[in-house]
Amino acid sequence: MNVLVPRAAVESNGQIASKTLVQAGITGLGHRVPDRILTNAELETLVETSDEWIRDRTGIEERRIVAPGENLASLCEAAARSALENAGLSALDLDLIIVATCTPENLFPSTAAQVQNALGARCGAFDLEAACSGFVYALICASQFIATGTMKNILVIGGEVMSRYVDWTDRNTCILFGDGAGAAVVSAVEDGFGIIGFDLGADGSGGELLHCAVRPTETNNAQIFQNGREVYKFAVEQMGATAVRALESCGLSGEDVDLLVPHQANIRIIKSAAKRLKMPMEKVFVNLQKYGNTSAATIPIALSEARQSNRIQSGDTVVLVGFGAGLTWASAVLKWS
Ligand SMILES: CC(C)(COP(=O)(O)OP(=O)(O)OC[C@H]1O[C@@H](n2cnc3c(N)ncnc32)[C@H](O)[C@@H]1OP(=O)(O)O)[C@@H](O)C(=O)NCCC(=O)NCCS
The missing domain is CATH 3.40.47.10 (Thiolase/Chalcone synthase)
Incomplete structure (x- = not known):
């Protein structure tokens, strides 16, 4: 649990x-x-x-x-x-x-x-x-x-x-x-607020699908390689699934969520996760049109912008959901204080 x-x-x-x-x-x-x-x-x-x-x-x-x-x-x-x-x-x-x-x-x-x-x-x-x-x-x-x-x-x-x-x-x-x-x-924070549930996972068997090898002896030694189609399939499947598991860990469902702050990789992946969670896109924070995929930075940048634009109010249930190389996935449910 x-x-x-x-x-x-x-x-x-x-x-x-x-x-x-x-x-x-x-x-x-x-x-x-x-x-x-x-x-x-x-x-x-x-x-x-x-x-x-x-x-x-x-x-x-x-x-x-x-x-x-x-x-x-x-x-x-x-x-x-x-x-x-x-x-x-x-x-x-x-x-x-x-x-x-x-x-x-x-x-x-x-x-x-x-x-x-x-x-x-x-x-x-x-x-x-x-x-x-x-x-x-x-x-x-x-x-x-x-x-x-x-x-x-x-x-x-x-x-x-x-x-x-x-x-x-x-x-x-x-x-x-x-x-x-x-x-x-x-x-x-006060009891009942803050991080109330989460889900962390990894599947290293998919490591080759998205990687950046370091080869110190070569010039221009580290570059990103991606099998886009396979990563897309993984993301569509896992993004909704990890969010559901995090919500279930604290007895909630997608209908209880006020704002979903997903990893900003691809609008089509985000839309499919929102569908799985039965959430309208009005409850999903999207800024990838401006910044693209900034990897580990997408969620905190989006959260910071959501706060600045008053998209998050005290008492709101906010879900953060990420996925990426590893392969890895991670979700957190927060009751905003
Ligand atoms: C990368 C991605 C946008 C590609 O979109 P897609 O719809 O899957 O496209 P495909 O890979 O099937 O390629 C379709 C065609 O577009 C071409 N193509 C690829 N990139 C292109 C580009 N930048 N511009 C124009 N054409 C491009 C392909 O070569 C392919 O041509 P072909 O049919 O002649 O072979 C998509 O797979 C994706 O978003 N994957 C997940 C990536 C991700 O989120 N990574 C980060 C994880 S944290």
Whole structure:
């Protein structure tokens, strides 16, 4: 059972501990995307494609790409500063920083450590890699430290610079991806609010379908490969299924959801997930037309924009659902406080 409700914790010796679990929720949001816009029309000059094909098959109209001087850490730092301000906290209030990314600048040090230094935080920091499901994985990971009362405030960032790893001669992939970062502060919230259910999963047998191999001895060594049709089939099947499992884990169904914030990969995949959940598209947040697929960053960027545009009200039931390379999938149900 994946439900996080306050209850007595059972210690390893079977005795009931005196501590109860604390509800964890999102108390601040922020995001940053690069200023540089790459339109479908510009892509027509790079590969044999058309604005019409890209819009029809994906819903994407443009995406953001880092300019010289920008990098993953700088996007994550800007998103983090905005989330901290939104939460009314300073970097010194943080107990942990987790960056979900599959496009780090370096294998080490971690992006999270770079962000910790840039913010002037004094806490632990690590990266988490679950591709496009990474933000939800990191959110659930953070919520466990809050639930046990061992930490008070955790910064969870989803950030990607996909443009560094895209093969700009491959029309099957280069039209899909973009750069950006979104951040959430995770802290204790009132009982009955915050993260009330989740579902995490992986099927490594599908790893070859979407991968980016690192070959340090070769120049231009890491590029994204994708079997689009197979990933599409997986996404359509798993996106609805993981959301249903997360909702069932807290006794809810699609009809109880006020806002679905899905991974922004393809409008056709999102529509099929909404159908499976019996949700009208008015209850689904979509911004992929502006940013494309920013992998682990899509969900926190969308959440941050949803808050800014008052699409989320106190008491709303919000479902986050992601899927991606691994293959992985992840959903979370939040009662907004
Ligand atoms: C990539 C994707 C948009 C392709 O759409 P599709 O409808 O499946 O298209 P297909 O792959 O069947 O290709 C259809 C045709 O369009 C062509 N095509 C592929 N990319 C093209 C492009 N950018 N412009 C024009 N034509 C293109 C193909 O070569 C193919 O031509 P053919 O029939 O002559 O072989 C779609 O498969 C998809 O979204 N998959 C999931 C991707 C995803 O979400 N990845 C991230 C997961 S986190």
